[in-house]
Amino acid sequence: MQTHWQQHKTQLRSYISKRVDDPAAVDDILQEVYIKAHTKLHQLKAQGSLTGWLYRIAYNVIMDHFRAHKPLDELPDDLAAVEADHGQNAHREMALCLRPLIEQLPESYRLPLQLAELEGLSQQRVADRLGLSLSGAKSRIQRGRAKLRERLTACCDVEIGAGGVIGFERKPGTERQCP
Structure with a gap:
């Protein structure tokens, strides 16, 4: 050789x-x-x-x-920051809109949903606090989410991407029925 x-x-x-x-x-x-x-x-x-x-x-x-050894082009520093900021702004705007929508739900759905989603309690703790069975609390939280989703989609156009919500805009002509 x-x-x-x-x-x-x-x-x-x-x-x-x-x-x-x-x-x-x-x-x-x-x-x-x-x-x-x-x-x-x-x-x-x-x-x-x-x-x-x-x-x-x-x-x-x-x-x-x-x-x-494939060469990699570096992204500009400000490009990544703009994308991240855009998603954060959409989350903040949506959070401002969600609270009033949650507050418009019937109390039987509003309270469990607020405790689970806004205060971060487990479903078992929600059940204990409201004197419900675990399955009852789960059911009310799920129904509350469904009713909130209905209200949200009636009032707003939400753009969802790989990272979650990436865009949010109120539908025209919904000012009176949507907070």
Whole structure:
């Protein structure tokens, strides 16, 4: 293998350097080609195909190099901040709108929903505080959510993306029935 390698080493270096600009990377890739060829020599079917086989290994190692060292463009610092801020503004605006909508719900749904969603109590604690069974509290919270969703969709256009609410806008002409 050593004698064949010495015969092809110069041509392989030239082949690699035409595709890779960094001289240190060219040497690393050439060394990797040698290691792969040496360890996989048993897979070579015919001695006459050695040259093509070495170039195929070189090509694959070059592709691996480019995959591993893919250049990444950095995003501008202000771009990420604008997107995050946009979502936060939508959440704040929506929160201001949700409280009055929740307050318009019948008391049997409003109280469990406020305790669970706004105060963060577990459903078991909501049941204990309101003197309900756990299934009764769960049912009222679910019904309260459904009624709130109905009111919200009647009053507002909500845009939802991968991160949750990303946009929020009051529907035109709903000022009187929606707080």
